[in-house]
Structure formats: structure tokens, C-alpha cells
Amino acid sequence: MEVMKAIKTRRSIRRYKTTAVDDKTVDLVLEAARWAPSWTNTQCWRFIVVRDSSIKAELAETLVENPAADAVRNAPVVIVACAELGKSGYYKGEVATDKGDWFMFDVALAMQNLVLAAHSLGLGTVHVGRFDAKRVAGILAVPQGFHVVEMTPLGFPDEEPKDRPRKELFEIVFYDKYGCQ
Numbered sequence: 001m002e003v004m005k006a007i008k009t010r011r012s013i014r015r016y017k018t019t020a021v022d023d024k025t026v027d028l029v030l031e032a033a034r035w036a037p038s039w040t041n042t043q044c045w046r047f048i049v050v051r052d053s054s055i056k057a058e059l060a061e062t063l064v065e066n067p068a069a070d071a072v073r074n075a076p077v078v079i080v081a082c083a084e085l086g087k088s089g090y091y092k093g094e095v096a097t098d099k100g101d102w103f104m105f106d107v108a109l110a111m112q113n114l115v116l117a118a119h120s121l122g123l124g125t126v127h128v129g130r131f132d133a134k135r136v137a138g139i140l141a142v143p144q145g146f147h148v149v150e151m152t153p154l155g156f157p158d159e160e161p162k163d164r165p166r167k168e169l170f171e172i173v174f175y176d177k178y179g180c181q
């Protein structure tokens with residue numbers, strides 16, 4: 001699928017068919033994540049592929065009042081993205097900018113690659129950020145020094161959501177100086 005078309009036609013999917021997703025397909029979307037750019041190529045991301053129903057149910061419990069909770073419980077696969085801290089945004093062991101640890105940025109780049117690749121293969125995803133990350137780290141035995149950033153269900157869509165509106169370019173783009181159109 002052409003990149004621009006994939007970007008524009010991807011939607012957050014919160015209802016999934018029970019149809020299985022094979023390991024080869026999961027590897028394909030992880031491969032897209034693996035090729036994302038990262039701070040000095042530090043690749044701080046780590047991915048946990050969850051297929052076990054009881055673990056998915058435990059993960060879903062960490063999403064409170066979140067419309068994606070059932071998707072995490074019911075999708076055939078959930079991919080949880082973690083980051084090693086102290087890598088992205090660092091130079092010679094010191095924070096290198098005034099923005100601290102850039103792990104959220106690098107993981108977001110990888111996960112957006114992943115969701116676009118999934119969409120190009122006919123699979124649905126939704127970036128899920130609102131959950132109890134400490135509880136998830138406990139459930140998945142994520143070691144000290146790593147942070148759970150986000151998760152996405154992965155499976156064949158069982159809905160066709162309408163596109164959500166986006167701001168127009170004139171609302172978000174300035175020329176030469178902030179505010180100048």
C-alpha cells in the first residue's frame with residue numbers, strides 16, 4: 001500500500017474478529033517497528049507479544065474507563081511496547097538536551113511504523129496509552145530500568161470506524177515565525 005494512502009486510511013480499531021494472526025504476520029509488523037529511526041540509533045524499544053488469554057485479560061484490567069479495554073481482552077494478539085531508560089536523548093551517559101529522556105519519542109516512531117505496516121496488511125490496531133503502566137510492568141515481568149510506554153491490540157478489524165476530523169493545515173502550520181501565516 002502506498003505510504004500516503006496507508007497514513008490517511010488507518011483508523012483506530014477497537015473491535016476485532018477472532019480470526020488468528022500467524023507468527024509470520026506478527027514478525028512483519030515488528031520488522032517495520034525495528035526499522036524506525038532512533039536517537040543515535042540506540043533502539044531503546046522492546047516489544048512483548050502477548051497471545052495468552054489470561055495475560056490479555058490481566059492487561060485489560062489495567063485500562064480503566066478506556067474504550068480500548070475490550071479490544072485488549074479480545075484481540076488475538078496484543079503488542080506491548082517498553083523502553084530502556086537512559087538511552088534516548090543521552091550522550092556519553094548524560095542527558096543531551098533540555099527535554100530529558102526521549103524514550104517516548106523513539107517508541108512512538110516505532111509503534112507508528114508498526115500500526116501503518118499492520119494496516120497495509122489488512123490488520124487493525126489502536127495505540128493505547130491510558131493504563132496503569134506499573135501494573136503492566138508487574139504482569140509482564142518488565143525489569144527495572146525499563147518503562148512500559150504503550151500497547152496495541154492486533155487483529156482483523158470487526159468494524160469500519162469513520163475517520164476522525166483533523167485540524168486544517170492553516171491551523172497548525174506557521175511560516176518563518178510562530179503565528180505567522
Ligand SMILES: Cc1cc2nc3c(=O)[nH]c(=O)nc-3n(C[C@H](O)[C@H](O)[C@H](O)COP(=O)(O)O)c2cc1C
Nearest residue numbers: 010011012066067068126127128129130131161164
Ligand atoms: C499516544 C496515544 C495514546 C492513545 N491512547 C488511547 C487509549 O488509551 N485508548 C483508546 O481507546 N485510544 C487511544 N488512542 C487513540 C486515539 O484516540 C486516536 O488515535 C484518535 O482519536 C484519532 O483516531 P484515529 O486513530 O482513528 O485516526 C491513543 C492515541 C495515541 C496517539
